[in-house]
Amino acid sequence: QLQLQESGPGLVRPSETLSLSCTVSGASINSDDSCWGWIRQSPGKGLEWIGSIRSGERRYYNPSLKSRVTTSIDTPKNQFSLQLRSVTAADTAVYFCARLAVSTGKHDFWGQGTLVSVSS
Amino acid sequence: QSALTQPPSASGFAGQSVTISCTGTSSDVGGYNFVSWYQQHPDRAPNLIIFGVTKRPSGVPDRFSGSKSGNTASLTVSGLQAEDEADYYCSSYGGSDNFVVFGGGTKVTVL
Numbered sequence: 001q002l003q004l005q006e007s008g009p010g011l012v013r014p015s016e017t018l019s020l021s022c023t024v025s026g027a028s029i030n031s032d033d034s035c036w037g038w039i040r041q042s043p044g045k046g047l048e049w050i051g052s053i054r055s056g057e058r059r060y061y062n063p064s065l066k067s068r069v070t071t072s073i074d075t076p077k078n079q080f081s082l083q084l085r086s087v088t089a090a091d092t093a094v095y096f097c098a099r100l101a102v103s104t105g106k107h108d109f110w111g112q113g114t115l116v117s118v119s120s
Numbered sequence: 121q122s123a124l125t126q127p128p129s130a131s132g133f134a135g136q137s138v139t140i141s142c143t144g145t146s147s148d149v150g151g152y153n154f155v156s157w158y159q160q161h162p163d164r165a166p167n168l169i170i171f172g173v174t175k176r177p178s179g180v181p182d183r184f185s186g187s188k189s190g191n192t193a194s195l196t197v198s199g200l201q202a203e204d205e206a207d208y209y210c211s212s213y214g215g216s217d218n219f220v221v222f223g224g225g226t227k228v229t230v231l
Contacts, residue, residue, distance in 0.1 A: 037220065046225040047158075047166065047209050060219035096165055100220070105154030105213045106171035113165050 002026040004097050004111040012091075012118050018084040021074075022097030022111055029078045030055040035100040036080040037107065038071065040093040048093075052100055053080055087118045123221035124149065124210055131229040132200050140226045142193040142210030148221050150191035154213035157186060157195045160225075161206045170195060197228065205230045 008020035022036065029036065037052035051061040053071040061069050070083040084091060095116055099109040125143040132138040142149065142157075149155055155173045158166035168177055170186035173193060183198045193212070197204050210223040 047222045049220040104171050106156045106168055108168050110165040
């Protein structure tokens with residue numbers, strides 16, 4: 001069974017960079033049908049897709065966040081990561097990592113989510 | 121503002137049906153059969169309940185069904201049960217420029 005687990009700081013200062021990792025178990029991060037993504041949910045709000053990455057360095061970003069986002073894959077660790085630069089209080093949210101099955105467009109496996117607060 | 125439009129709330133009595141709409145454009149919902157629906161209970165991760173417009177993952181009750189007409193997708197929950205009270209989100213492939221788009225979510229209340 002595929003499992004994902006987010007990790008990273010729960011508190012980030014304004015203007016700094018938010019960095020999260022997602023460890024994948026039960027599947028190879030280089031699987032052809034898999035795209036690995038980040039989705040966030042601000043308190044009391046809906047889901048917002050941030051960006052996705054798949055093997056071969058193919059990256060896809062939300063146009064509204066593209067200028068501040070970088071995603072990467074660490075194959076030996078079977079992990080993928082998110083960096084969000086120049087954060088503000090508006091970036092406070094629960095951040096989920098998830099697997100997108102490319103052939104069907106479904107996010108079928110999700111991490112439990114991690115709350116990141118932006119505050120001085 | 122979300123890329124896909126959902127009603128903020130919907131409700132029905134136990135045993136009845138409720139239908140949630142998800143309106144996009146020809147660049148997302150209308151252009152591809154990659155519409156998914158997710159159920160989210162409080163403080164939990166979203167759970168996939170419909171993919172490919174109409175398909176159910178194994179383990180999802182057949183009370184949940186999906187459909188699409190033009191630029192609008194719909195989720196119907198038949199025979200409402202107390203545990204169906206949750207937030208529901210639609211999602212679609214949005215082409216190479218907007219790979220994934222979500223709806224704003226609909227809170228379903230079982231009366």
